[in-house]
Every structure is written in structure tokens, then in C-alpha cells.
Amino acid sequence: MIEYPQYKKPFYALSKQNSQKVGFSFIRLITLVTILPILGIIAYIVFKGAGSITWEFLTAMPSDGMRAGGILPAIVGTFYLMIGTAIFSIPLGIAAGIYLSEYAADNRWTRLIRIAIVSLAGVPSVVYGLFGLGLFVLFFKFGISILSASLTLSIMTLPVIISTTEESLRSVPYRFRVVGVSLGGTQWQTIRRVILPQALPGIVTGIILGLERAVGETAPILFTGATFFLPHLPGSPMDATMALPYHIYVISTQVPGMPSGIQYGTVLVLLAFVLGMNLIASLIRSRARARRQW
Amino acid sequence: MPEAKITIRDLYLRYSDGKEALKHISLDIQPNAITVVFGPAGGGKSSLLKVLNRLIDLSDVEEMSGEVRMGKLDILERGLDVVGLRRRIGVVFSRPIPLPLTIFQNISFGLEVAGMRDKDELRARVEKALKQAVLWEEIYDRLDDPAASLSGGQQQRLCLARVLALEPEVIMLDEPTSALDPVSTAKIEEFLQEAKKDYTILLAPHNQQQAARMSDYAAFFLQGELVEYAGGSDMFMNPKDKRSQDYVQGRFG
Amino acid sequence: MKRSERFIANSIKIAGSSSILFILLIFFFLVKEGLPALGEVSFKNLFSLRWYPIEELFGILPLISGSLVVTLTSILIALPLGVGTAIYIGEIAPKKIKEILKPTVEIMAGIPSVVLGFIGIQALSPFLRTFLNLPTGLTALSGAILLALIAIPSIVSIAEDALYAVPNSYRDASYALGATQWQTIWGVVMPSARSGLMTAVMLGIGRSLGETMAVMMVTGNAATSFAGLKSIIMPVRTMTATIASEMGEVASSSVHYHVLFFIGIILFIFSLIINISSSSLQGKTKQEKGQVVS
Numbered sequence: 072m073i074e075y076p077q078y079k080k081p082f083y084a085l086s087k088q089n090s091q092k093v094g095f096s097f098i099r100l101i102t103l104v105t106i107l108p109i110l111g112i113i114a115y116i117v118f119k120g121a122g123s124i125t126w127e128f129l130t131a132m133p134s135d136g137m138r139a140g141g142i143l144p145a146i147v148g149t150f151y152l153m154i155g156t157a158i159f160s161i162p163l164g165i166a167a168g169i170y171l172s173e174y175a176a177d178n179r180w181t182r183l184i185r186i187a188i189v190s191l192a193g194v195p196s197v198v199y200g201l202f203g204l205g206l207f208v209l210f211f212k213f214g215i216s217i218l219s220a221s222l223t224l225s226i227m228t229l230p231v232i233i234s235t236t237e238e239s240l241r242s243v244p245y246r247f248r249v250v251g252v253s254l255g256g257t258q259w260q261t262i263r264r265v266i267l268p269q270a271l272p273g274i275v276t277g278i279i280l281g282l283e284r285a286v287g288e289t290a291p292i293l294f295t296g297a298t299f300f301l302p303h304l305p306g307s308p309m310d311a312t313m314a315l316p317y318h319i320y321v322i323s324t325q326v327p328g329m330p331s332g333i334q335y336g337t338v339l340v341l342l343a344f345v346l347g348m349n350l351i352a353s354l355i356r357s358r359a360r361a362r363r364q365w
Numbered sequence: 366m367p368e369a370k371i372t373i374r375d376l377y378l379r380y381s382d383g384k385e386a387l388k389h390i391s392l393d394i395q396p397n398a399i400t401v402v403f404g405p406a407g408g409g410k411s412s413l414l415k416v417l418n419r420l421i422d423l424s425d426v427e428e429m430s431g432e433v434r435m436g437k438l439d440i441l442e443r444g445l446d447v448v449g450l451r452r453r454i455g456v457v458f459s460r461p462i463p464l465p466l467t468i469f470q471n472i473s474f475g476l477e478v479a480g481m482r483d484k485d486e487l488r489a490r491v492e493k494a495l496k497q498a499v500l501w502e503e504i505y506d507r508l509d510d511p512a513a514s515l516s517g518g519q520q521q522r523l524c525l526a527r528v529l530a531l532e533p534e535v536i537m538l539d540e541p542t543s544a545l546d547p548v549s550t551a552k553i554e555e556f557l558q559e560a561k562k563d564y565t566i567l568l569a570p571h572n573q574q575q576a577a578r579m580s581d582y583a584a585f586f587l588q589g590e591l592v593e594y595a596g597g598s599d600m601f602m603n604p605k606d607k608r609s610q611d612y613v614q615g616r617f618g
Numbered sequence: 619m620k621r622s623e624r625f626i627a628n629s630i631k632i633a634g635s636s637s638i639l640f641i642l643l644i645f646f647f648l649v650k651e652g653l654p655a656l657g658e659v660s661f662k663n664l665f666s667l668r669w670y671p672i673e674e675l676f677g678i679l680p681l682i683s684g685s686l687v688v689t690l691t692s693i694l695i696a697l698p699l700g701v702g703t704a705i706y707i708g709e710i711a712p713k714k715i716k717e718i719l720k721p722t723v724e725i726m727a728g729i730p731s732v733v734l735g736f737i738g739i740q741a742l743s744p745f746l747r748t749f750l751n752l753p754t755g756l757t758a759l760s761g762a763i764l765l766a767l768i769a770i771p772s773i774v775s776i777a778e779d780a781l782y783a784v785p786n787s788y789r790d791a792s793y794a795l796g797a798t799q800w801q802t803i804w805g806v807v808m809p810s811a812r813s814g815l816m817t818a819v820m821l822g823i824g825r826s827l828g829e830t831m832a833v834m835m836v837t838g839n840a841a842t843s844f845a846g847l848k849s850i851i852m853p854v855r856t857m858t859a860t861i862a863s864e865m866g867e868v869a870s871s872s873v874h875y876h877v878l879f880f881i882g883i884i885l886f887i888f889s890l891i892i893n894i895s896s897s898s899l900q901g902k903t904k905q906e907k908g909q910v911v912s
């Protein structure tokens with residue numbers, strides 16, 4: 072047998088398959104670089120903060136210029152802000168989402184509404200803060216208060232709720248609307264009894280994600296409702312309040328000599344708050360998907 | 366001839382894409398009979414049915430004119446109480462579309478939106494409707510299951526039952542058996558033959574055989590025109606118009 | 619019955635239009651509080667290179683350049699990472715891994731910026747200082763890295779949607795011609811998803827430009843003027859950080875107060891341009907009515 076000299080590719084000329092292999096590895100690497108820092112950050116915060124989480128930390132007032140004691144007023148304040156934001160943004164957001172999905176004609180006014188929503192979604196959070204200061208704090212004279220901050224956060228949250236509501240409603244097949252109307256239902260009756268219940272899990276998910284974002288925001292409440300320190304819990308919506316995100320800002324930049332345990336503990340509480348909401352949202356979504364009949 | 370249940374005069378319909386779906390139709394629909402509306406695809410059958418209970422309001426229409434009356438009621442009137450109209454003229458679609466609710470709720474929906482609150486009354490009406498649609502025996506013990514859990518044939522009878530529950534005067538069926546097997550088809554046809562003594566029935570049939578089998582009266586639609594309207598046997602044994610002749614004898618379509 | 623139906627429809631319509639009202643209100647109050655700045659501060663002063671409010675020096679150029687440096691650097695980091703991750707999730711990853719990655723990206727989106735700022739102070743800045751041997755770790759680069767973490771999730775999800783929208787028939791056609799998956803991704807999928815990817819980039823820029831807390835906490839907050847590439851490793855001060863850190867200390871209706879609102883106007887206009895133009899890039903989704911009666 073004759074041995075033909077075999078043509079050998081230089082090592083750097085990759086075959087199609089090999090270049091794919093290299094490419095894929097590269098993309099995998101990029102994904103790792105993207106994902107790992109976040110997981111690392113979460114793990115790090117849990118690691119450094121878990122030791123500080125005691126019953127007292129969660130339920131006591133701060134003491135010694137916030138360098139000791141607990142963070143109860145910040146937790147309660149964040150909770151109040153969340154409730155306040157929910158009260159204003161949920162009804163309005165759902166109604167607006169229903170309008171866009173069910174009632175709005177495809178005309179210029181509707182397009183204008185859509186542009187407005189997109190714009191609202193893009194307004195920087197600190198600009199919301201300025202707006203809240205101008206409108207609620209000063210013009211309506213609500214002062215630096217839970218009310219002003221909640222209203223500001225509500226408007227910021229609105230686009231999220233509107234868009235998810237609209238999207239969830241649109242994903243419910245059109246034929247159900249035709250059937251509902253053909254059986255003598257009015258448009259609203261059909262929406263309320265048939266369409267909304269089907270869209271509800273999606274809407275709730277959107278609400279939670281919207282509130283999650285509101286709860287973690289600092290800039291919009293900086294000059295509308297947040298206060299450095301409060302020796303008692305806020306007693307009315309007209310009071311200013313402490314809040315977890317602002318408190319984190321304060322104890323990590325404004326208070327010298329903060330024990331790092333308290334810092335990490337506070338960060339961990341906020342993180343747990345936010346990720347907990349995220350988890351609930353995903354659970355609702357996946358359960359609803361499993362149950363869906365269409 | 367008894368007085369017509371629905372009179373249609375010079376009905377014209379053009380969708381906003383410019384398509385003329387009904388070109389000046391005049392037609393008397395007789396009570397207590399099955400009127401079959403048939404013809405090749407795109408002839409305007411569904412459009413006619415949609416006009417009659419004003420489901421056409423959900424479509425983009427450019428022009429609709431003429432006169433359609435049921436008794437004293439002017440069906441094309443702008444400010445008409447369409448909700449009331451739709452309770453009087455029920456419709457079953459070509460594909461079973463159960464609402465994503467329970468079996469019971471599918472039937473009680475129409476009654477509840479009409480304002481019926483009394484639980485016992487609702488239950489009685491649901492039971493009656495299911496019995497009429499020959500479905501009660503099969504499912505009476507699982508009324509609270511999702512309607513989607515029924516078989517296709519059962520679902521279509523459920524759709525029929527929820528129309529019957531409203532005690533309408535007119536029942537329209539748009540190719541109601543096109544998604545069904547022969548046995549389920551036979552059940553529905555049987556029901557219709559039985560029900561025509563109480564209702565006015567309009568049927569867009571699934572095929573020629575069904576058209577011939579079921580029709581007391583038949584209207585042949587071709588590209589938006591009403592070509593011929595006659596008694597069922599005349600139409601299928603002895604059509605007058607050349608075009609209906611060709612179609613009935615299977616020469617085109 | 620009929621009247622309540624009309625009442626509901628009208629309320630829903632009003633709610634639907636509320637977004638237009640809000641965006642106008644935001645604009646109105648920014649202008650109301652910010653426009654006086656133009657009368658109180660000379661043009662020359664306002665567009666000078668020195669921001670030193672105590673001496674009535676209100677040059678906003680260093681703030682604008684600070685924002686741009688941080689934003690552009692962050693996009694340079696976030697773009698390849700975000701798009702690469704989207705490619706991995708959308709085109710390459712096995713289903714199981716995808717199901718882990720997607721929620722992880724969502725979690726990433728949910729982490730409050732103040733938490734990232736805190737980590738920036740605690741870990742990132744000290745690391746960068748020793749690693750790059752800088753006098754301070756509080757630099758534009760630290761801010762940009764945090765901003766990248768914030769921008770990545772939106773880039774990933776929009777880019778992924780864009781890839782998903784490319785019909786599978788395109789991919790099949792490419793495979794039929796003997797292309798590998800890798801070649802198909804670069805040669806067919808990415809080009810078809812171009813406008814969606816553009817949207818992802820623009821919204822990423824929008825997110826970065828408007829972000830406040832993380833940037834404020836780690837960029838050192840010195841209003842330095844632009845110094846070429848070197849700016850990246852120098853302390854900077856962005857527009858958002860300036861508003862957030864100074865608004866709390868100014869008397870309302872002072873010149874300084876008006877100028878801060880004026881900066882708000884600039885941010886608002888930037889965000890409008892970015893969001894409206896990128897949303898016009900995106901195709902709108904319309905509900906398929908389908909044939910119910912046919």
C-alpha cells in the first residue's frame with residue numbers, strides 16, 4: 072500500500088466544527104462572567120449578613136446613632152411605602168391595562184398613550200424624585216411624607232403594571248370575548264367574568280415585580296418621604312419615614328464607624344424582601360401556566 | 366305560509382377591507398323550521414349570521430345598510446339593545462369554544478349576566494338546558510369540572526346547551542359539526558330536528574349532505590349574492606337557477 | 619345596568635389616558651422649577667466647566683461629561699456580556715440550563731441599585747484601587763461596572779426577545795445550506811434581529827444614564843472636567859448623582875435648586891429621546907383576532 076502524504080491543516084485554521092466549538096465556549100464564558108458576579112454578590116451578602124439577623128435586629132429601634140440596636144423603623148417604613156404604592160398604582164394600572172387591551176381603538180390617541188407609557192418607563196428615578204418634590208411635597212403641600220413618596224413611587228410603577236396587565240389580557244384568546252358577548256354578556260361583564268380571571272396570574276406577577284422595584288428604589292424617595300432617622304415609627308401617612316434602601320445609603324456613606332455587621336444585615340434584609348417577592352412572582356407564574364386550559 | 370320570523374330586505378354589507386360580503390340580500394326566515402344557508406366558501410353565510418345577532422359589531426365594517434326585522438325589532442338600528450337581541454338569537458360556532466370556566470358556569474354565564482341570581486333557579490335552568498342538549502346523563506356528576514375536560518362532541522353540545530339555557534327564539538349554528546365525529550354529528554342533527562318545533566333554526570351546514578338532510582328551507586349564497594331561496598326539497602331535487610344547479614350537482618365549488 | 623356599564627367604560631378610559639397626564643405633569647413641574655435657572659444663571663456660567671455651587675459656579679458640562687463617560691463605559695461592558703448571554707440563552711443553552719438562567723437574570727434585575735452601590739463601596743472599589751494601583755477606587759470605572767450589572771438584565775431580556783422573534787425557517791434554511799449553528803447565529807440570526815438588538819442597546823443606555831444610587835455611591839462625586847480616556851479611572855460626578863446628593867441641602871427656590879431641576883430637564887429629555895426612538899424601532903404586537911365565525 073502506498074502511503075499518501077496526508078495534508079495537514081495548520082493548527083490555527085479551524086474547521087467549521089472546531090470554530091463552532093471555540094465560539095460556543097466563548098459564549099459560555101461570557102454567560103458565566105455575566106451570571107457569576109450576581110450570584111457571588113448574593114452569596115457574599117448572605118455570608119456576611121446572616122450573623123446579624125436576630126429577632127432583636129428586626130424588631131428593635133436603632134440606638135447609639137444607628138450603630139447598634141435594630142432596624143425596625145426602616146422595615147416598617149418600607150412596608151408602608153409598598154402598601155401606599157400598591158393602593159395608588161394597582162387600580163389605576165390595571166384599569167389602564169384593560170383600556171389598552173380591550174377598549175382602545177387603534178388611533179392617534181392610543182398611540183399617544185403608548186408613547187406616554189414608554190416615556191414614563193424611561194424617566195430616571197431621580198427625576199421622579201424631583202417631580203414628586205415639585206408636585207406632591209411642595210405644590211400639594213403633602214410635605215416630606217409617606218403619602219408624597221408613595222404617590223411618586225406609584226407613578227414610577229404604573230408603566231410596569233399597565234404593560235403586564237395589557238400583555239396578560241391580550242394573551243387570553245379573542246374567541247372567549249366573542250363567546251361571552253354572543254351569550255348576552257356586555258363587554259365589561261365578559262371581561263370581568265371570563266377574561267380577567269384568566270389574565271389574573273400574569274397581572275399579579277406584574278404587580279409584584281413592579282412593587283419589588285419600587286421597594287428597592289432610593290432616589291424617588293430621597294426628597295419626597297425618606298428621613299435619616301426617626302426615633303419612633305411613623306404614625307400617619309403625613310409623616311416622613313425611614314426606609315431600607317435609604318437606610319442602607321445612609322449607613323454605608325453618611326455614618327462614620329458603622330459596624331459592618333449592621334450594614335450587611337440591613338442589606339440582607341432588603342435583599343431578602345426583594346428576592347422573596349421575586350420568588351412569589353415566579354411561583355404564581357409557573358403555577359398559572361401549569362393550570363391553563365387554552 | 367305563516368308570518369316570517371325574521372325579514373331581511375336589501376341587506377348590504379361591506380367590510381373595511383373593501384370586501385362586499387352581502388350584496389343586497391332579501392330573505393324571509395320562517396319560524397319553527399330549519400333554514401339552511403349554504404354555498405361555497407366566502408359566500409357570506411357567516412357574515413349573514415353575524416349580522417342577525419349583531420356580532421358583526423365586533424368586526425371592522427365599512428358599510429351596512431338595508432333592513433332586518435324580527436317582529437317589531439329593527440335589528441340594524443344603531444342604538445339597539447344588542448345584549449337583549451343576542452339573548453333572543455343564540456349562536457353556536459363551528460368549533461366548540463367552551464369558556465375557561467366550569468361546565469356549570471359555562472351554562473349559567475348567560476343567565477347570570479342577564480341578572481339571574483337565585484342559586485336554585487340557576488341550577489334548574491342549567492339542568493334543563495343540559496337535558497335538552499342530551500348531555501345531562503353523561504356529565505351530571507361533574508358539573509364543577511373545567512369545561513375543557515369534556516370531549517369535543519360533548520363540548521359542542523355544551524355550547525348548544527348554554528345557548529338553550531337563555532331560552533332564545535332563534536338558534537343559529539355556523540357549521541356546528543365541522544369539528545365533530547359522525548356520532549356527535551348525528552346527536553346534534555337529531556336534536557335540531559326535534560327542536561325546530563320550538564325554535565327558529567338557521568344552519569350553515571358542514572356539507573351538502575347535511576344541507577339536504579336538514580333543510581326545510583334553503584338559501585344558496587354565492588359570493589355575497591343570494592342566488593336562490595326555496596323549500597329544502599325543491600332546492601336540492603329541482604334547483605331553478607343554473608348556478609345552484611351546478612353547485613348542488615357538484616359541478617363547482 | 620346600561621348606565622353602570624357606561625360608567626365603568628368611561629372610568630377605564632380615563633384611567634387609560636392617565637399616563638399622558640402624568641408625563642405632562644412631570645414635564646410641567648420640571649420646567650416650572652427648572653426653567654428659572656436660565657434667567658438666574660448666565661449662559662456662560664451654566665455651560666462652563668466648573669461646578670461649584672457654593673461660589674455660584676453652575677457649570678453643568680462636567681456633569682454631562684461625567685454621565686456620558688460612566689454610561690458609555692458601562693455599555694461597552696454590558697453590551698457584549700448582555701448580548702452574549704442572550705445568545706447563549708436563546709440559541710445555545712439546553713432547556714434545563716435555560717430554565718436556571720432566565721430566573722437568575724430576573725433576580726439580577728431585581729437587585730436594588732443601593733445594594734450594588736454598597737457592594738461597590740465594600741468590595742469593588744478597594745479591589746480596583748489595589749488592582750489598578752489608583753489613588754482612589756471611587757472612579758468612573760467602578761460606577762460603570764455597577765451600571766453594567768444594572769443594564770445587563772434589560773439588555774439580555776430584550777435581546778433574547780429579538781432573537782426569539784427570528785423565525786425558525788431562517789435557521790433551517792441556513793442549516794440546509796450546510797452552515798453550522800455558529801455560522802447561522804452570526805450570519806442569519808443576529809442580522810435579522812438587528813433592530814431588536816439596537817433597542818436593547820438603547821434601553822441599556824437609558825437605564826445607565828438615569829441610574830442614580832449606585833453611581834453616586836462609588837464614583838467619588840468630584841465634578842472633574844473631561845480628561846480623555848483617563849477620565850475612566852478618575853472620580854467623576856454624574857448628573858443624577860448631583861441632583862440626588864445636593865437637592866437635600868438646598869433651599870427651595872434658590873438658584874442652586876433651580877439649576878438642579880434644570881439638570882432634571884436635561885435628563886428627562888435624554889430619556890424621552892432614547893425611549894421613544896427605541897420603542898419606535900420595536901414592532902408592536904397586535905392581538906390575533908382569529909376566525910371564530912368563519
Ligand SMILES: Nc1ncnc2c1ncn2[C@@H]1O[C@H](COP(=O)(O)OP(=O)(O)OP(=O)(O)O)[C@@H](O)[C@H]1O
Nearest residue numbers: 380382384386405406407408409410411412424912
Ligand atoms: N372580519 C372580516 N373582515 C374582512 N373581511 C371579512 C371578514 N369576515 C369575512 N370577510 C370576507 O367576507 C366574505 C364572506 O365571508 P363569510 O365568512 O361570511 O363567508 P362564508 O360563506 O361563511 O364562508 P365559509 O364557508 O368559508 O365559512 C369573504 O370573502 C371573507 O373573506
Ligand SMILES: [Mg+2]
Nearest residue numbers: 410411911912
Ligand atoms: Mg363561514
